[in-house]
Amino acid sequence: MRTRQRDRDVPAPRSPWNQIRLGLWMGGHYFTDDSGELQFAVVADQFDMVVSLYSKDGHGPAVGVEHHVATMPDGPLNAGQIARVQELAAVTAQAITNGRNVLVRCHAGYNRSGLVAAQALIHLGYDARSAILLIRRKRSPWALHNRTFELYLETGLDLAHLLVGLES
Numbered sequence: 001m002r003t004r005q006r007d008r009d010v011p012a013p014r015s016p017w018n019q020i021r022l023g024l025w026m027g028g029h030y031f032t033d034d035s036g037e038l039q040f041a042v043v044a045d046q047f048d049m050v051v052s053l054y055s056k057d058g059h060g061p062a063v064g065v066e067h068h069v070a071t072m073p074d075g076p077l078n079a080g081q082i083a084r085v086q087e088l089a090a091v092t093a094q095a096i097t098n099g100r101n102v103l104v105r106c107h108a109g110y111n112r113s114g115l116v117a118a119q120a121l122i123h124l125g126y127d128a129r130s131a132i133l134l135i136r137r138k139r140s141p142w143a144l145h146n147r148t149f150e151l152y153l154e155t156g157l158d159l160a161h162l163l164v165g166l167e168s
């Protein structure tokens with residue numbers, strides 16, 4: 001399964017992860033340092049829980065850190081993948097409510113992680129537009145530049161799940 005699109009005229013993130021709000025962090029598997037060099041973002045035990053929508057060996061987290069992995073494309077999702085996003089967002093929101101620090105990550109830390117993080121924010125009381133804008137302000141203006149994911153959030157993942165399921 002291809003999990004990363006090749007149309008990346010998007011700049012690499014400038015940090016491995018960013019705090020979106022108390023308890024919620026968003027990031028990727030690589031970033032560029034101050035000199036512009038590509039660096040790998042490796043998670044150790046900085047977070048209580050890590051949600052990975054893209055996974056690469058050697059990028060953590062450390063043994064003992066709760067880790068949820070759900071590889072999916074950075075493009076249109078099927079009904080099962082949308083359901084998995086909903087599950088991960090609910091687990092993320094619950095962990096934050098319980099005072100835990102959660103990192104949601106994907107390849108660059110823009111789209112797939114943005115989808116799960118935004119849905120977690122919606123579970124925590126944000127409306128979709130506010131969640132999207134907060135993520136763009138805190139992570140990067142490039143976060144959630146996948147218009148399909150933005151539409152899923154604005155439509156509501158429950159309805160998006162039903163509509164996509166009709167196409168199957």
